[in-house]
Amino acid sequence: MxxxxxxxxxxxxxxxxxQTTYAQVDFNQKPTDDxxxxxxxxxxxxxxxxxxxxxxxxxxxxxxxxxxxxxxxxxxxxxxxxxxxxxxxxxxxxxxxxxxxxxxxxxxxxxxxxxxxxxxxxxxxxxxxxxxxxxVKYHPDYRQDLASLYIKSKDYKSALKLLDELDKEFGISADRDYLRNQVYNITGRDEDRIENLVERLNKNPENETNYLTLIYRYSETGETEKAFEIAQKLLKVQPDSKLVHLALYKFYLNKNETENAIASMKTALLAPEINVDAKTKVLNDFIIFVSKHPEYEKDLIDITAMVDGNKSFQTLVELAQYYLKVEDKEKALMYFEESLKLEPNNFAVIKDVLLLQIDLNQDEKAIAKSQQALDLFPAQPILYLIKGVAHNKLKQGKKAIESLETGLDYIIDDPKMQADFYVQLSVAYKLTNNNSKSETFAKKAAALTKQN
Structure with missing residues (x-):
């Protein structure tokens, strides 16, 4: 600082x-200096x-x-x-x-x-x-600079001693905690870190942050039982604490206490004091849990409805992937489309949306969406292929041929995709009654498939 x-x-x-010295001045005398x-x-x-x-x-x-x-x-x-x-x-x-x-x-x-x-x-x-x-003699604030310099010079003992003095004099500070944790991380002194946090908690047992920090550090070092114990202590001291549920739901999941885990997740997801990033992590963890235990899908639906307006891009994608896994393509498509509202140029999600639209026979939408995507990604052959497939399904052979032949030029070292193009060109030429070309492309596709 x-x-x-x-x-x-x-x-x-x-x-x-x-200049406070005055003398008699002789104004007739010439100046003797400059x-x-x-x-x-x-x-x-x-x-x-x-x-x-x-x-x-x-x-x-x-x-x-x-x-x-x-x-x-x-x-x-x-x-x-x-x-x-x-x-x-x-x-x-x-x-x-x-x-x-x-x-x-x-x-x-x-x-x-x-x-x-x-x-x-x-x-x-x-x-x-x-x-x-x-x-430091003139401004005590320089002591924090000094602690940082001690760390740079690897004089960790002096750094911690100085940080202790500052904490005692001015109270706990996030900046000083950052420096303190630097020392603990460099030296691997996790026991000292825990000891310091326990001491803080004992001195100020009403402070929620002291509990949460200790829970985090116990969890980080694999001492989950101690972390769970501290979380339960916090609930006794502050029954209305919402932040503690960010830790509790994980402990409950690990202990197979599913009902308690779900209750903690709901509490965390509905708490206004918990930020969106933390809520995203909770919801994503719950999606993963439900993918392994589908009997709790109703709870997932309830929870996602509760946070309908606060879902992040990653959460929406996770939900889409979950519904894909359980073969609910309509819901998967819905969540992928919602995620695109947050990141409209995400190519991976655009591709997933287009493939689902094809699967669900939303061919007109697939054509419009693939054309929009081509304006952004004109060198992506998969977009031409999807557009060609949609045209074929709608019996629009000439339009399919136009899209597929353009896309072929962008394929590089991908025999499988090239074979897919040939299959669709065979279909398109058959739709236009050009059986000769249809057979030619069918043979090309078969030859590539056989090679691979």
Whole structure:
């Protein structure tokens, strides 16, 4: 979490030193120096540098700052030089300039912050840590940056110690939990992770998140009984919890407690606080369950009706595949068509829809749909084949021939599909009373089939 304090007024404050010394002035005496002129030149070059930096002309800004340096060796000049060198990825020059600025004002946090940025850009973790350790004195928020740097440098002990201190001081944070889990994942310290989560739960047993996180981690490590135990504890503490059912239904399914599993699924699918992605996973799991236990199909129908307006593309496809498996082609087609409303250009689903339309004798629809698909995928031979089949079924031989002969040109190394085309061309030519060509294509089809 970087803090930038590049405020023009403050920079200008570094430039001007109040002149509080007054003396008797002899107006008849000629000036003995040109200090006023020097100050004017310095200001002119400095403001030009800021202007050039503002329009991202960093080299011009550097040129102007170097002119300033010749006139007055102020710390702010090195600071601004460092910033511009950093923008140009000239990290060596940036580091040198900023270290000079820091040497002149060791406690200036803006100088340290920019130096930290240079080390960050270079990936110099060791120097970045040293700089952030100085910055922490001024802004405690840098401690999270420091924890992240400790992880990069593989100093996991220091990282966890610092994260513990921050959690104790400020409470649990998702960002810090991400860093903490990085350490546990890298080191494989699952026991420490669980211990930390159990400690959190014991300290705050009313917090739903503590239960859910522990359930997830127990499940991840294969300790399903412990996960189930924590889920049941959560239900006792918070009987109205909906999120716990995202875990409970799986436990119930594994224990063959089907009625409880179905009840948990319904609870999860109807809960407004559970997001669509999680609901999709629940529904997909239930579809898989019902495909193995078809006696619960009525429950599947009830559940899908409950979430009718919230089904994802993947859920609709899963439902279609389920109904295909149980040979309910009408329902399979219905769900495939619903899924296409969400992803109208999904070629795999378009193909499934067309094949089902052919199977269900919806030939006019298959012709219209295949033509729409060809506008999107003009080099897909299967679309020409399906269109040709539909025309043949409607006794439209000439239209079938046109589609099939066009599609043949797009077949590459697929003898089986080529044989299918020849079969349909044989049918089409027979419809047009061209028996000679019909027989020719029939023989070609048979020869390809025999070879394969």
């Amino acid at each position: 970087k803090h930038k304090f590049h405020i023009l007024i403050l920079i200008l404050g570094m430039l001007y030193i109040p 200090l006023g002129n020097v100050e004017d030149q310095f200001q002119e070059h400095f403001f030009e540098a800021l202007k050039q930096q503002g329009i991202e002309n960093y080299q011009r800004a550097i040129d102007e700052l170097l002119k300033c340096k010749k006139l007055d060796d102020k710390p702010v000049i090195y600071f601004e030089l460092g910033k511009n060198y950093n923008k140009l990825k000239n990290f060596g020059a940036a580091e040198e300039a900023l270290k000079k600025a820091v040497s002149k004002e060791p406690d200036n946090e803006w100088f340290l912050d920019e130096l930290y940025e240079v080390y960050n850009q270079q990936g110099d973790t060791k120097k970045a840590i040293k700089t952030v350790q100085q910055l």
